[in-house]
Amino acid sequence: MSSNQQPQLNPVRFDTLTSTEKIWGLTNIASALGVSTDKARRLSRLDDCPIYRPEPDGSFFAFRSELMAWLKTKGK
Numbered sequence: 001m002s003s004n005q006q007p008q009l010n011p012v013r014f015d016t017l018t019s020t021e022k023i024w025g026l027t028n029i030a031s032a033l034g035v036s037t038d039k040a041r042r043l044s045r046l047d048d049c050p051i052y053r054p055e056p057d058g059s060f061f062a063f064r065s066e067l068m069a070w071l072k073t074k075g076k
Contacts, residue, residue, distance in 0.1 A: 021064040029062050033071070 023029050029051055030040035040060075044051035050066035053059070 023062050023064055023067075024059060026060040029060060029067070032062075032064060032067060 023032055026037050026040050026044075030037045033040060033043070035043070040051065043049045044053065044060060048070070050070050051060060051062045053061075
């Protein structure tokens with residue numbers, strides 16, 4: 001890779017570059033929550049859990065502030 005080329009953009013790098021609180025992908029959401037990917041998938045099915053998937057085949061995403069607020073209500 002030459003000095004002019006940037007690393008490939010992926011969801012983790014995108015989150016870092018844009019300094020957004022949006023977390024893309026179930027793996028990244030699970031990491032933010034400190035749970036396994038399977039547990040994050042199960043949590044996303046709860047009505048009150050702020051993990052979103054706009055279409056059946058769409059990517060999971062969440063907002064860090066919503067996740068942290070939700071965790072506080074759960075007494076984790």
